[in-house]
Amino acid sequence: MISREPEFFPPSRNMFGRLGRSVVFSFRETGRAVVLLVMAILAMRHMFKKRSRTEIVVQMFVFGIKSLGVITVVAIFTGMILALQTGLALRQFNQEVNIGTAVMVSMLREMGPFMTGLILAACVGSAIAAQIGTMVVSEEIAALEIMSIDPVRYLVMPRLVAMLIMTPMLAFYMCIMGVIGGGLVGQTQLGVSWDAYIDNATRFAEVKDLVVGMFKAFLFGGIITVVACHQGFATTQGAVGVGFATRKAVIVSFLLILVVGYFVTRIFYV
């Protein structure tokens, strides 16, 4: 997982060699990330100890409360855009009143967890990767290891637990704010009363939509943390390496959020 052992591969001159190497590297990186996840899950047995509890609460505040501002703005405008687009389309059939269902279901099933995942990957994932990457470069991780303090228990586990708790909560908050945003557009632009909007929104949304949406957010929280921590621990080459790890953490998280989001939808709705 955390490896300081030097890796040296002679440069490959042909395309197949380079392709083969990148495939091997991809599998190796995936394997290391999975090992990190397993180690973090095993370290969760320490999560109720006082110091871990304090650290988890601190991380929940950093990840959750400090992301509220951007999530609120994104949520309201996402709801407003959804309401406006669907409302304009439905207006042709005099069905504007159904924007409530469209916004609620979209937010609960997809947009809430998806947008929350993207925001947290950009804000929190990048910060985690940069912090751990800097710690690797400045030998702080090595110092922890020599003090026999497990970096996974000390750094990864509290962040993982905090994200697994906060991501569904933020996704739920985003859904509420998105629905409110949609309602504002409905009332001001499309002539749909607030009561009709809310009635329509709650009538067709199911508990399953909420549960699956929050489950997705839970998975996204785990993905963002593990990817960011893994990229941070894999940092080499000083400041340049920290920048590279941060960028890669965000890109890999984005891609995994998209792919995992699709498969969860497919499993629960097809």
Place this chain on the structure above:
Amino acid sequence: MTMKDNTDSMVRFEKVKKVFAGKAVLDGMDFDIRRGETFVIVGPSGTGKSVTLKHMVRLLTPDQGDVYVGKDCMNEATGSRLAVLRERFGYLFQGGALLAWLTVGENIALPLREKTTLTEAEIQKRVHATLEMVEMAGDYDKRPSDISGGMCKRAGLARAIVTEPEIILYDEPTSGLDPVTSRTIDALIARLKEELGVTSVVVTHDLHSALSIGSRIAMLHGGRVAETSTPVEFVKSKNEEVQSFLKSQFITEAGQWERDAR
């Protein structure tokens, strides 16, 4: 695997080899560090001084050969056994390696909070005593970003000694520091040896520092120990590499470093 019975031996390298990018940085490294001595490893940059130090605490593992701490082979230790062996060490990193979000005091208290069952009052007492030892009594609440490089190293040293380890490893303790601060750090290393009786391993390319604090000095060249001797013998050495290294730091005659030290 256990080493041959030698109760005085604290750290022992046996034919250790380590290859980086096809180049052998350590190539059959052999030496033995005795209990209570200050063993200084010198050599030009890139000769594997820090790599040697990292092998002692298993931050790196040898490609060949063995590293022993006491009677235990570091190469074979894993999990909790490795953690126990590492607890015998204090390690001062080049930059101090203090956790940036903790204060100086919290950094020093960290190993006590995480690894011992001491009460908070006992921890505070020991942290303040250690801060006093490194002459940073009033700096408990400062952040690492608010103190100088020399203070970072002293705080790092305080963290390394607060758990009362048997062996303290110093990685370039005076690099990047002005001569006055360097001598302060040297004096601190010498005082810790006197007061705590610890075994010290110092990696440096500062010969003035090496000659003034070392019980024995090992010169690295070509991935091996080119010479191991006391400071007096070291400056009289006929070894070409040692002579060249001495001249590079303007130590040209046997008694000069003693006069400089005075």
